[in-house]
Amino acid sequence: MEIQVNRDSKMRCKTGNSKYAMRRPACYMAVLAVLLLASVRGMAQQPPPRPISVSFNPALGLRFGAFFQSPSGGTVTVSPTGVRTSTGGVILADLGYVYGAAHFDITANPGTLVSILNGPDATLTGSGSGSMSMHIGTSFPASPFVTSANPPAYNTITIGGTLTVGSPVANPSGAYSGSFYLTFVQE
Numbered sequence: 001m002e003i004q005v006n007r008d009s010k011m012r013c014k015t016g017n018s019k020y021a022m023r024r025p026a027c028y029m030a031v032l033a034v035l036l037l038a039s040v041r042g043m044a045q046q047p048p049p050r051p052i053s054v055s056f057n058p059a060l061g062l063r064f065g066a067f068f069q070s071p072s073g074g075t076v077t078v079s080p081t082g083v084r085t086s087t088g089g090v091i092l093a094d095l096g097y098v099y100g101a102a103h104f105d106i107t108a109n110p111g112t113l114v115s116i117l118n119g120p121d122a123t124l125t126g127s128g129s130g131s132m133s134m135h136i137g138t139s140f141p142a143s144p145f146v147t148s149a150n151p152p153a154y155n156t157i158t159i160g161g162t163l164t165v166g167s168p169v170a171n172p173s174g175a176y177s178g179s180f181y182l183t184f185v186q187e
Contacts, residue, residue, distance in 0.1 A: 052108040052147075052186045055154075062134075062161050062180070065099030067092050073166045080140035080160040090165050101140070101158040104182075108147040108155070112186060116143040116157070119181030124163070127174040136180050137161045144187065 064076045067090050074088020082100045086092050106114060118136040125131050137160035139145075147155045159182065165171055 050109060052106055052112060052114060052184060054184050055105045055107075057103065060100070060103035062102040062159065063097075063099045064163050065092070066095040066097040067165070069165045069168055069171065071167045073164070073171070075162050075164055077137070077162040078160045080138055080158045082158070088165075101160045104157045104159070104184075105154040106147060106157060106184065107149075107151050107153075108186065110148055110150050112147045113144055114147060115185040115187060116159075117183040117185060119183070122178045122180040124176040124178035126172065126176045128172055130166075130171045130174075130176075132166070132171055132176055133164045134178065134180065135162045135164070136182070 062078065064078060065084060067076055067086065069091075070089025072089040074086060074090035076090055076092070077085050077087075078099055078101055079085075080101050084092060084099045108114065116139050122134045122136070123131050124134055139160075140158045145155075145157075149155045161180070
């Protein structure tokens with residue numbers, strides 16, 4: 001069998017008179033198979049994993065906003081999606097103080113599995129006196145999660161928490177602040 005391609009990109013199959021020569025339809029099938037195999041692109045494996053990068057903007061930290069408490073106290077919870085609720089004798093107030101979940105930006109190869117390990121409860125100290133305990137909540141997306149953004153884009157993760165509020169004597173009015181710890185684990 002002889003396959004010829006002329007200048008006009010026309011293909012011609014010639015078969016000889018040999019008893020082993022391919023028939024014309026079989027020749028065209030062989031040419032089609034060669035062309036299909038030639039058009040398949042090679043695929044490489046994804047880039048090797050690189051360490052994840054986590055950034056945090058303090059202006060987007062975990063914030064509980066303004067509230068009033070009764071002598072019995074209670075809790076204020078901010079969900080990872082930014083919804084604020086209270087329990088017990090705590091009344092949420094809308095006095096212009098911002099509340100919301102903490103935002104973290106993670107840069108990683110798409111498909112990287114990341115788990116979040118919460119640190120211990122944090123103590124928030126008042127501007128005058130008093131202190132409150134804050135429990136670190138869940139994340140959105142829920143841990144563990146798979147990154148999807150392709151660098152330099154990033155994946156935004158939000159973390160909520162619950163603040164335990166005592167009586168007005170134990171927790172007088174004022175601004176409370178503190179730090180909490182998280183560990184981001186690349187798996």
